[in-house]
Amino acid sequence: MPIEFGPEYVRRLAPYQAGKPISEVAREFGLDEAGIVKLASNENPLGMPESARKAMLAAVSDIGRYPDANGFVLKKAISAKYDVPEDWITLGNGSNDILELAAHAFVQPHESVVYSEYSFAVYALATQGVGARAIVVPSVHYGHDLGAMARAIESDTRLIFIANPNNPTGTFVPAAEIEKFLVAVPPEVVVVLDEAYNEYLAPQLQYESVAWVRQYPNLLVSRTMSKAYGLAGLRVGFAIAQPGLTDLLNRIRQPFNVNSLAQAAAVAALNDKQFLHESAQMNAAGYVQLTEAFDAMGIEYVPSFGNFVLMRAGNDDAAGSRVNLALLKLGVIVRPVSNYGLPQWLRISIGLPEENTAFLNALKKALAE
Ligand SMILES: Cc1ncc(COP(=O)(O)O)c(C=O)c1O
Numbered sequence: 001m002p003i004e005f006g007p008e009y010v011r012r013l014a015p016y017q018a019g020k021p022i023s024e025v026a027r028e029f030g031l032d033e034a035g036i037v038k039l040a041s042n043e044n045p046l047g048m049p050e051s052a053r054k055a056m057l058a059a060v061s062d063i064g065r066y067p068d069a070n071g072f073v074l075k076k077a078i079s080a081k082y083d084v085p086e087d088w089i090t091l092g093n094g095s096n097d098i099l100e101l102a103a104h105a106f107v108q109p110h111e112s113v114v115y116s117e118y119s120f121a122v123y124a125l126a127t128q129g130v131g132a133r134a135i136v137v138p139s140v141h142y143g144h145d146l147g148a149m150a151r152a153i154e155s156d157t158r159l160i161f162i163a164n165p166n167n168p169t170g171t172f173v174p175a176a177e178i179e180k181f182l183v184a185v186p187p188e189v190v191v192v193l194d195e196a197y198n199e200y201l202a203p204q205l206q207y208e209s210v211a212w213v214r215q216y217p218n219l220l221v222s223r224t225m226s227k228a229y230g231l232a233g234l235r236v237g238f239a240i241a242q243p244g245l246t247d248l249l250n251r252i253r254q255p256f257n258v259n260s261l262a263q264a265a266a267v268a269a270l271n272d273k274q275f276l277h278e279s280a281q282m283n284a285a286g287y288v289q290l291t292e293a294f295d296a297m298g299i300e301y302v303p304s305f306g307n308f309v310l311m312r313a314g315n316d317d318a319a320g321s322r323v324n325l326a327l328l329k330l331g332v333i334v335r336p337v338s339n340y341g342l343p344q345w346l347r348i349s350i351g352l353p354e355e356n357t358a359f360l361n362a363l364k365k366a367l368a369e
Helices: 022-029 050-062 072-082 095-106 121-129 146-152 175-184 209-215 243-252 260-270 273-297 319-329 353-368
Strands: 089-092 112-116 133-137 157-163 190-194 219-224 237-241 308-312 345-349
Touching: 022 319, 050 260, 072 089, 072 237, 072 260, 089 095, 089 243, 095 121, 095 157, 095 190, 095 219, 095 237, 095 243, 112 121, 112 146, 121 133, 121 157, 133 146, 146 157, 146 175, 175 190, 175 209, 209 219, 209 237, 237 243, 273 308, 273 353, 319 345, 319 353
Parallel strands: 112 133, 112 157, 157 190, 190 219
Antiparallel strands: 089 237, 219 237, 308 345
């Protein structure tokens, strides 16, 4: 018998399935990298903002030194933008880091964590990674059922994850429902409100989650620079919460979890309103382009509030992987979601207009096969 290392709950972990990189698909299918369209990881199709590129390049000369462990300048910028004290902010190596830190800081093995069916895959990983028990609440119309989630809380529940909008389904819970939920949750249970796609919400749907942070000491709002800010490769996210939570996250955070180039670029991107505006506009137009085509083709999709759309590839459980493979052969990378329990569906990130067109043309061929 080989020796088994580590706890059983770590051995049982299924690793996160990331979107396939362009280089890998080119190698695997003998395609030219330049012709491949990747709509698989909810990245910003505009790439990084020019302001961030400049700031990052200026920071390169100092790369022989460690980054600022406290992220002084970046925290100042976040503090000014959201009108919160700097000691309410935790920086993360992407917001994924924040989600992991929350599980490690607030949950012990065998305690429980509540999240929704079809919600972001990292919630399950973070829960299992600390040996906690997952309470997965059935979704309603592919979205969060906050009433059922409040009722699912048990005496050993320490943490709740909510994605708003949710990935991979794109669903959105209106502000009034979240507020009702926050009132219902016991004050000793931590709520992580993961707003990775917040910047894509139409102005009439935007809400002041930071105002709730002032009111609820058990609320942590998580944000990322990976989506609308166009910095996915640099890995920057942050949490806003009162010091009772923030202090604990910062005790277990790696001191240099956000590197110098990332900090410099993030400061510039945070203040680049024009880029954010362009990104949201392009996304809204791309959403119309994709969903009008889906409507015309009779393809079912879940109305989305993020920078991606979940579409039904077919009515059998092999449909997602079949259509995905056909698309890969045509040089289009999208995201299969069978690991979410959605084998009939594919998630399509919204791209540049010409990328969306290339995807739709390939989809027509793939579905005709
Ligand atoms: C809902 C949600 N939260 C968090 C993340 C993590 O993103 P990052 O670690 O790049 O900030 C993602 C990425 O896909 C996401 O979809």
